[in-house]
Amino acid sequence: MTTLQFTPFQRHLTFFGTASDRTRITFYSAFRAALTLGLNVPFSIVLAITMRFYWAQNPFRPVSIPLIPREAGSTHLQHAQLTQSRYTPDQLVKLYEDSPFRSNSWWQRTILDRPHIQSFANWSKSDDGTVTREQVEEFQSGEWQHRVVVKRRERKNPVPFIYGGPLLVGPHSWAVRHLFGVQVYDK
Numbered sequence: 001m002t003t004l005q006f007t008p009f010q011r012h013l014t015f016f017g018t019a020s021d022r023t024r025i026t027f028y029s030a031f032r033a034a035l036t037l038g039l040n041v042p043f044s045i046v047l048a049i050t051m052r053f054y055w056a057q058n059p060f061r062p063v064s065i066p067l068i069p070r071e072a073g074s075t076h077l078q079h080a081q082l083t084q085s086r087y088t089p090d091q092l093v094k095l096y097e098d099s100p101f102r103s104n105s106w107w108q109r110t111i112l113d114r115p116h117i118q119s120f121a122n123w124s125k126s127d128d129g130t131v132t133r134e135q136v137e138e139f140q141s142g143e144w145q146h147r148v149v150v151k152r153r154e155r156k157n158p159v160p161f162i163y164g165g166p167l168l169v170g171p172h173s174w175a176v177r178h179l180f181g182v183q184v185y186d187k
Helices: 008-016 027-036 041-055 089-097 106-124 133-141 145-152 169-180
Strands: none
Touching: 008 027, 008 041, 008 133, 008 145, 027 041, 027 145, 027 169, 041 169, 089 106, 106 133, 106 145
């Protein structure tokens, strides 16, 4: 199965895949990918562990993205009609809540979809607290994280600590570069 046949959520998960096989997620590949998004080490570890235990068919083997059911995972607002040029995180959650395509499962809505939409918005938003329509369209297609990685290369633009960012940007940047080979907040 090529990544073009993936759902937006499965395409998003390929960002966390190994360098040699983007359809396979290991703990270390997920951990490093989370660091490139500008997240702190503890948050990155929790994210990597959660991905392994939630999506792995066997928690002792890598996650195989093609084996994740197509109906599983976040909807990424893929059916939402975008009528504005900019959105706040709360507006995006409301757009999801008002959608006839939102999940009927309480677990899916509360534990996966809403936090995923809020995380995207909070990690992607500009100084005015909004994300652009173009960014939301990238989220809908599962391709949003690449823009965030570029944004997180700049030291002046860290993820706020309350959203999983580093407490001290300089020491964090130095540590993840030297310990894990991840360049973040270095420009």
